[in-house]
Amino acid sequence: MREVGWPAAIPVVDRNSIVPIYQQIYEDLRESILAGTLPETTRLPPERVLAERLGVNRSTVVHAYRALVSDGLVEQRVGSGSRVARAIGHPPRTADVPWWITLPPWQVGAFPQVLGELAATFHGERISFVQGVPPVEPSPLEELARSFARVAGDPDYVLSYGDSEGHAPLREAIAARMRARSCNVDARDVLVLTGSTQGITLVAQSLAEPEDEIIVEQPTYPGALQIFAIARLRAIPVAVDHGGIRVDHVEEILRTRRPRFIYTMPSLHNPTGVTMNADRRQRLVTLAGRARVPIVEDDPYGALAKTQTPPLVALAPKSVIYLSTFSKTIAPSLRLGWLTAPRTIYERLLLRKQSYDMATSLYVQAGVCDYLARDYDAHVVRLRGELTARHALARATIARAWPKTMRLTPSAGGFYLWITAPRDLRARALLDAAEREGATFLFGEAFFATSGGDHNLRLAITPVTHEQLVSGIERIGRAMAALSGR
């Protein structure tokens, strides 16, 4: 292998990027040529050699080289391969550099599109356990449509931007429900958000700077990991066990390091379904308070627990920034969430929230506010019942249809099942087999800030009918059996 001759011509490719690999090769070489790193007449590696080196199909490299030829940057001759073209007769090369080549590098994490994948609506004809959306039954739609109809004709709601803090009556309604969960919250502590995802970005950008460390649970919500990667924060993972985050590990970390915040989902944790026990809750807030490291409590599911646990913010209002959403209790397409924060931080978050969208849709806020005053609380009670029924059904089906070697994390409810496969069964292989059987789910790696999760799978039990829930679990069971039998 004559690699020695072309080290500068071996592009760096990122298999997890959403940018096609041929385009990465093309852009990398193009930049090197235009920048002069690869001078005129330099031989490029033969297509086959580069393909082997990068572990890609030869046609991918062919495609990239062809694009360079059509730019006039590379010449190809039969027998003598590909060379960087002479510039003579061409306009000065730098004039060809597109402006985006000079941009700072992308910061997108290991699973860059994961938020988009979690949001995407189409999963083909398979039974999909991917999305954390509420079940279609019990449906809030009829009452919600009535609430929207009540506000849709009012120019005060529709032809205005509204206050960046949020619609005052909605903030009061949210605060009242938090007070019912033992939180000492006033309407003015509530900042309405366009979904709680916005709150994660808000804290990532407001409480930390690039390269700062933060603590995350492992596993955790992959959307949060994408956000932290984009904000260039360094996530220190701490394991979650049956009692919640390992507070003893947090304590150890805080002995020597100063993370900017601790991101945790203490109630019906995504993906494990675990609810942090009372002892750890108290220890965590005490520890964080003493170390002066704020806790970012993400609580999309807490209101849906059979047994209500007060959020962490109830224990330590000055140390906790609390995030929640109506995506799981009413409907995701509302894009309506909120946070509460200590006053000093509230102002900072408010300013940055304005930069994301000025204010959250007042029309949506007014509609939901109307709905909260009418059917919401009854709907949440119905939803809790439905989740309990689905967990029972899923567990019974798993007990019947899956090999005993699959371990299901015991949980208190919520939208997900978190499964650990035995050592000889990788979740990605299982996913391939399951998709052939007509069912799909998320594999575990996406939930891990560092390596790990390759034997884990997450099943959302809400985006399917009861029949599909049973049938989909059976299909995955058949895939398991097929793989074990190999």
Add this chain to the structure above:
Amino acid sequence: MREVGWPAAIPVVDRNSIVPIYQQIYEDLRESILAGTLPETTRLPPERVLAERLGVNRSTVVHAYRALVSDGLVEQRVGSGSRVARAIGHPPRTADVPWWITLPPWQVGAFPQVLGELAATFHGERISFVQGVPPVEPSPLEELARSFARVAGDPDYVLSYGDSEGHAPLREAIAARMRARSCNVDARDVLVLTGSTQGITLVAQSLAEPEDEIIVEQPTYPGALQIFAIARLRAIPVAVDHGGIRVDHVEEILRTRRPRFIYTMPSLHNPTGVTMNADRRQRLVTLAGRARVPIVEDDPYGALAKTQTPPLVALAPKSVIYLSTFSKTIAPSLRLGWLTAPRTIYERLLLRKQSYDMATSLYVQAGVCDYLARDYDAHVVRLRGELTARHALARATIARAWPKTMRLTPSAGGFYLWITAPRDLRARALLDAAEREGATFLFGEAFFATSGGDHNLRLAITPVTHEQLVSGIERIGRAMAALSGR
């Protein structure tokens, strides 16, 4: 003055911060004491001296010192003033530092709350020319409510997140309308946004890094200036005259500097109402293309012009990131906008957009998509007529009721009037007088990245009735007369 003894005890205060000044003084001194910069027993400046030095009321300093005393950090004795307290007998001081004191400094610009102010609904009983909202008549509400009612019962729209790129039929409807304005745009070039404000933040965070330079128009949309300040970009202002941005100045800047992008509003510019002429449009895109500096074209008002001008993106699709919104043509509370961008950049913007809110409300997107297919185009035509009528009414009233010394920038339409007062009349003084007469508007400084604008005022002619438009302009006229008569 014994200032020499306490340089470390002179806090830095920011008059434009939304944090009260007493709190800034308190927090600054508190941090210095806890950090040891002001050691035990150090004398603090007498309240009167510090107040003079900072140009604030004495009571502000008294208030701040009192908070420090109540923290146990400062001791006050009659006759010997204020000193940093001895720590003996107190718990270790560092335990008292709230975690937010260690946060990086706020980055909020000269008018930090301006996006919030532009969004806010309440302006008291005055006739308010502040907000750039569409007029109440012609109203889109009835048809829009019908469109929302059509989609509100569909779980596919309400119980889903939807694709982060946006609802496919909406992207197609947007692309079709851009093609009708001479832009070569495909549905896949369209990224749906939660208002075009989101697009400004998106480019500010994706195309540049803190301390990078960008070019902005002067005057320009103050919300954009707030966003650039939060992103810590350095705005190089370029004047706007009757032909649009001074392209000759842009050329001069590009000779020696490499700004990350040029932010411009070429059609019905906010605040001046100017539409860039054809010659400058061509020169600007040529210049930007040659220098490889992308143009961020903000176009909230272009569709409302009497005479349609193709956007800049029609001239140079590879150099322009185009932003627009339905806030001005339908309703601001939709929080629905979009951008188009060259493919490579599109992917980058898409990833970051996901971090702001996963996806824009699918319910809102589906409702607006239905409305676009029905009444939208007719509504826009009616709106253009209404704006023409309002401009005529406003100009006639100004000609009759205002002193001839006030200069009105000639404009092609849009939501605003931009007025320059004579040298001896400051806009802030005029605003005070106008508010006493019962009318309010925005003063010019907020539209300037650097100093300037202190003799300018912006009147939005849309958020009022025709009667209020006349009466409000007359009231401002009375304020002008009163000030000139002084």
